[in-house]
Amino acid sequence: MTTADVYLQQCINGLSLGAMYALLALGFTLVYGILELINFAHFNVFMVGSFVGLGTLSLFGVVPGAASLSGFMLAAVLLGTLLVTMVTSGALGVAIERIALRPLRDVRGPAAMITTIGVSYVLFNLVLLVLGADSKNFPTPLPSVSFAIGGAVLRLREILIWAVSLVLMGLLTWFVQFTRMGRAMRATAQDPEAARMMGVEVDRVIIMAFFLGSALAGAGGLMFGLYYNFTSYIIGFTAGLRAFTAAVLGGIGNVPGAMLGGLIIGLVEAMGGQLISASWADVIIFSILVLVLVFRPSGLLGRVAPNKS
Amino acid sequence: MQREAGELLEFRDVNTHYGDLHVLKNVNYAIGRGEIVALLGGNACGKSTTMKTIMGVVRPTTGSVLFDGAAIERLPTAERVRRGIAPVLEARxxxxxxxxxxxxxxxxxxxxxxxxxxxxxxxxxxxxxxxxxxxxxxxxxxxxxxxxxxxxxxxxxxxPRLICMDEPSMGLSPLYVEQVFDIIQQINRQGTTIFMVEQNAAMALSIAHRAYVLQTGQVVLSGGAAELRENPAIREAYLGELQVAPTA
Incomplete structure (x- = not known):
């Protein structure tokens, strides 16, 4: 492998991580855009999502050590698992909103945010209690096909992450831009009281934001498992913090910003790891967070001035 | 236009509070079908609270709000919009x-x-x-x-059957104010009832059929627009016709 090949390889790795962070960052941004709430429970919705994905795959008979699938079966199993994981994770997000956050809707100050930290720990400890502390192997339904690009290797799992993320982000963008509910979400984010007076049922908009964000986190969790071939109760915090950084970097509340931020953080992690050392990845990422907060608190694509009409 | 019985919008002894602050005090309004009714008053007299009470952003502590004969004061905002009340909000x-x-x-x-x-x-x-x-x-x-x-x-x-306007002239150049008020009249002639909060009393009284004057949360005066235009208290307080002593 030449130096150029090494960087190409890190670029492939970085884009894959970035796609995953982007999926996760979108959930922070959707909820923040509407409630101005940082939802730390999101970290562990992602983690639970990876376990839901693992469970669903085993229901389809895909367990660690089983032969890889191909063709129609592979597509059907992956699509089925993705759907089940997303719907379950989305429902979990809605349940969190309904049970833990709605009663605090009119409470000023940080109570709701602190509650999300509490919910995050509840999920974390529930999984630890029920499923144990050892990490679980993820099955590998994907055949080990790979393509050589120069000296770098592009595997099927990377193509899968990219494809799934692109399609989901495309669907989300379409939903937010062109559907009635999407318009109501944007209107509520820009001026909740005016949206309400147009007849928007703000509760429904909030539920939709939690559902969509959590479903995307579930998809991210499944991708995590398929990419790294394991999952564990601890994966939420690292990935969640990096994705949160991505959302802030892109401009929290801004949908394209979360996608861009995710990709940048993924690339920084891979490239920084290559240039310095993998153990420095978090130092680099969180230094970026600090710099963004100091020099461009509204993020790359965020609005410089607050909501002024 | 066929005139149906009853008023389109009514406030019956409405009281509202923000915490300990008593804002609207036993307020009664009756807005008939097809009317333009203006609500005049100074700052913090309860004009915006009136609008918010109609839209369901503020709930009355006592009293009732009727739209088309049915009590709506407990209904969510979306349902009020569905029944035919649309707002033109303050500052647009x-x-x-x-x-x-x-x-x-x-x-x-x-x-x-x-x-x-x-x-x-x-x-x-x-x-x-x-x-x-x-x-x-x-x-x-x-x-x-x-x-x-x-x-x-x-x-x-x-x-909508009723449009509630909160300060439609605020921040507009005189040319636009003229235009906006023309349009309001035009919309009204096409059959939509208008209830309008307005600082610009002269403009409001020039197109309204009737008006209410609100002072610290109470209706202190009401009547036909022409009659109010001639009322000395109104002229002095809202139409800017103070007697200025000639300077020597």
């Missing part, structure tokens, strides 16, 4: 990062899916040719006068 409150067209579509949010919005858009564009020119622009980039036109257009998109 468009969605700044949505296009003019999207803002208009938000006005029709409670209408049935597949409702024929094209005809309604045409009606708005006919009233405001300027809005049609700007339809693909972000609402936040429009001038204040243009935004007011979009705000009125957005209310019309709901097919």
């Amino acid at each position: 409150r468009l969605f700044p990062r949505m296009t003019v067209l999207e803002n208009l579509e938000m006005g029709a949010y409670t209408r049935k899916r597949g409702a024929d919005l094209a005809a309604d858009l045409d009606r708005v564009y006919e009233l405001f040719p300027r809005v049609k020119e700007r339809r693909t622009q972000l609402a936040g980039t429009l001038s204040g006068g243009e935004q007011q036109m979009v705000a009125i257009g957005r209310a019309l998109m709901a097919h």
Whole structure:
């Protein structure tokens, strides 16, 4: 492998991580855009999502050590698992909103945010209690096909992450831009009281934001498992913090910003790891967070001035 | 227009509170079908609270609000919009990062899916040719006068029977104020009832049929617009006709 090949390889790795962070960052941004709430429970919705994905795959008979699938079966199993994981994770997000956050809707100050930290720990400890502390192997339904690009290797799992993320982000963008509910979400984010007076049922908009964000986190969790071939109760915090950084970097509340931020953080992690050392990845990422907060608190694509009409 | 029995909107002994602050005190209004009624008063007299009470953002502590004969004071805002009440909000409150067209579509949010919005858009564009020119622009980039036109257009998109306007002339140049009031009259002649909070009492009384005067949360005066225009107290307090002693 030449130096150029090494960087190409890190670029492939970085884009894959970035796609995953982007999926996760979108959930922070959707909820923040509407409630101005940082939802730390999101970290562990992602983690639970990876376990839901693992469970669903085993229901389809895909367990660690089983032969890889191909063709129609592979597509059907992956699509089925993705759907089940997303719907379950989305429902979990809605349940969190309904049970833990709605009663605090009119409470000023940080109570709701602190509650999300509490919910995050509840999920974390529930999984630890029920499923144990050892990490679980993820099955590998994907055949080990790979393509050589120069000296770098592009595997099927990377193509899968990219494809799934692109399609989901495309669907989300379409939903937010062109559907009635999407318009109501944007209107509520820009001026909740005016949206309400147009007849928007703000509760429904909030539920939709939690559902969509959590479903995307579930998809991210499944991708995590398929990419790294394991999952564990601890994966939420690292990935969640990096994705949160991505959302802030892109401009929290801004949908394209979360996608861009995710990709940048993924690339920084891979490239920084290559240039310095993998153990420095978090130092680099969180230094970026600090710099963004100091020099461009509204993020790359965020609005410089607050909501002024 | 066929005149139906009863008032379109009524406040019966409405009281509202913000915490310990008693804002509206036993307020009664009756807005008839097809009327333009103005609500006059100084700052912090309860005009905006009146609007918020109609829209369901503020709930009365006692008393009732009737729309078309039915009590609505416990209904959620969306249901009130569905029944035919549309707001033109203070300072317009468009969605700044949505296009003019999207803002208009938000006005029709409670209408049935597949409702024929094209005809309604045409009606708005006919009233405001300027809005049609700007339809693909972000609402936040429009001038204040243009935004007011979009705000009125957005209310019309709901097919309202009653439009509640909060300070439609605020922040507009005199030319736009004239235009906006012309349009309000035109909309009214097409059958929509208008209840309007307005600082600019002279303008408001020039188009309104009737008016209420609110002072620290109480209705202190009400009557026909022509009669109020001649009322010395009104002239002094709201029409700016103070006796100025000639300077020597």
